[in-house]
Amino acid sequence: GIQVEQSPPDLILQEGANSTLRCNFSDSVNNLQWFHQNPWGQLINLFYIPSGTKQNGRLSATTVATERYSLLYISSSQTTDSGVYFCAVRGGSNYKLTFGKGTLLTVNP
Amino acid sequence: SQTIHQWPATLVQPVGSPLSLECTVEGTSNPNLYWYRQAAGRGLQLLFYSVGIGQISSEVPQNLSASRPQDRQFILSSKKLLLSDSGFYLCAWSRVIEQYFGPGTRLTVT
Numbered sequence: 001g002i003q004v005e006q007s008p009p010d011l012i013l014q015e016g017a018n019s020t021l022r023c024n025f026s027d028s029v030n031n032l033q034w035f036h037q038n039p040w041g042q043l044i045n046l047f048y049i050p051s052g053t054k055q056n057g058r059l060s061a062t063t064v065a066t067e068r069y070s071l072l073y074i075s076s077s078q079t080t081d082s083g084v085y086f087c088a089v090r091g092g093s094n095y096k097l098t099f100g101k102g103t104l105l106t107v108n109p
Numbered sequence: 110s111q112t113i114h115q116w117p118a119t120l121v122q123p124v125g126s127p128l129s130l131e132c133t134v135e136g137t138s139n140p141n142l143y144w145y146r147q148a149a150g151r152g153l154q155l156l157f158y159s160v161g162i163g164q165i166s167s168e169v170p171q172n173l174s175a176s177r178p179q180d181r182q183f184i185l186s187s188k189k190l191l192l193s194d195s196g197f198y199l200c201a202w203s204r205v206i207e208q209y210f211g212p213g214t215r216l217t218v219t
Binding site: 031033035040041042043045048084086088095096097099101102104 | 141143147151152153155158160168197199201203206207208209210212213215
């Protein structure tokens with residue numbers, strides 16, 4: 001199956017700093033999603049981005065499908081950005097998303 | 110708009126007791142439905158998925174089972190809980206592409 005690796009595993013920032021989270025995957029995909037898991041455990045959809053670039057407020061994402069990686073950018077980070085960020089991919093005709101192990105982001109005031 | 114509900118939100122059960130977790134989706138029809146478990150740490154493990162009523166695919170052989178008695182209802186069950194069944198259980202749905210998650214059930218087996 002597809003392998004998904006996320007880096008870094010942990011990241012600590014001061015409020016206002018920018019960050020880049022990376023997701024590498026081992027095969028071609030037709031679905032790539034970024035999620036934010038908040039401290040209450042809720043998984044929140046950030047982006048559906050199998051290719052290209054999208055922006056939503058302070059967050060943006062880029063997927064280079066031919067090189068099998070995706071980047072999530074967080075600008076001017078806030079304490080509410082803290083939590084675990086997951087990348088998940090799906091390839092071929094199956095229904096399953098394969099998740100990376102996540103990046104734990106801590107934003108300090 | 111679509112919404113997904115899970116209950117209960119938290120549950121503490123003794124070893125050997127039965128389990129039933131319920132998930133329902135509103136605002137869509139014939140969704141694909143999924144059960145995940147997140148143990149201590151971060152990884153999400155897919156347990157079951159369903160593409161239609163009565164159609165269940167199991168990803169990991171274990172102490173749990175799933176059923177889909179109605180189009181938008183997905184149930185996770187166990188006849189006898191083990192300590193290792195503790196974790197955070199998430200239900201998810203998808204229609205075409207994107208997958209959306211419910212609020213989760215935190216299960217502690219004592």
